Every structure is written in C-alpha cells, then in structure tokens.
Amino acid sequence: MKTDITDVLSMENMIAERQVETDLTSFRSKLGEFSIIRKAPFTLHLENQENKRVLIFGETDVTVAVPCDRCLEEVPVDIRLVIDWTYPLADAESVEDEDAADTSYVAGTTLDIDRLIYDEILVNWPMKVLCREGCKGICRKCGANLNQKACSCDRTEPDPRMAAIQDIFNQFKEV
Ligand SMILES: [Zn+2]
Ligand SMILES: [Zn+2]
Structure with a gap:
C-alpha cells in the first residue's frame, strides 16, 4: 500500500501514526520468488523534526515460505522487520546521511x-x-x-560435515 503523509511533510514537528500493511503477497529476488504466508497491519510512526527531516519507524514481522537448503521442502520463516528510515526534506540545508538520500520511499x-x-x-x-x-x-x-524415507541407493551414511559443505556449495550457487 501507499500512504499519504502530506500532514507530516508540511507541518513542522508534526508527529503522526499510521496503521499500514503491505500489499506484497510474495517476495521476489535473485534467489527466486517466495510466498509471504503471514503479515499483519502495524503502526508506523512518523515524526517531522524541525522541517529538516522526517523520521519513519515501526516494527512488524512477516512469515515467508523458504525452501530448506538441504531437502527443498518449504519452511515457514519468521522475519522480523525493523523500519527505521530518515527522509531528508527537500529544503534541508544538508543531508547528513547520504545513504538515506539514496533510496527514496517517498514520491511526492x-x-x-x-x-x-x-x-x-x-x-x-x-x-x-x-x-x-x-x-x-x-x-x-x-x-x-x-527425512521421509530411506532409499536403497548405494551411498555412504549422511555425514554432517558433508551436509555443511553442501550448504556452502548451495550458497555459492545462489550468488
Ligand atoms: Zn530439510
Ligand atoms: Zn536414493
């Protein structure tokens, strides 16, 4: 979703809260596409500081279905999200944090x-x-x-060290 923040942008020292929720139903990255199987509305805090910047912060969590690194079975993974972003206002004399200026989540x-x-x-x-x-x-x-059944293939017993190497190998593949 998008939320209008005209009030916080235009009123010096305005403090506001918004009930927000993401419309995302999946998360897509270079690793693939993953379903977001749980999300909830949460409170986002907005704070205009002397018309120089707007602090935007809040916390929520989502559950994403991610395949197990070894057996590829989907695992529900809770991911804690801590939003803490500073939006420099256009008329601010200097932008203190250049990283924050790089990515703008505000359009208009x-x-x-x-x-x-x-x-x-x-x-x-x-x-x-x-x-x-x-x-x-x-x-x-x-x-x-x-995990579900033993097969009759000729292979050595699973060795935890081999599993660890396999995980590393998988990580390289994903980069
Ligand atoms: Zn597994
Ligand atoms: Zn087998």
Missing part, C-alpha cells in the same frame, strides 16, 4: 510501504534455512527426501 507526498517492507525483507533475509536440525536432505541419486 506518498510513502510507499511496500518498498519499505521489500527492502527490510531483503536485508533480513535468512542466511541459512533448515526444515529441522540435522535435516538429511535429498538423495543425490534418486531424489528421495531422506
């Missing part, structure tokens, strides 16, 4: 909630997703999910 008088949420998911994306501790992964020969 409208704040783009979905872009804020998207970027927060991106920076908080889990490094490693396992469906369970010691997931046995899939058999490389027949593709069976070894």
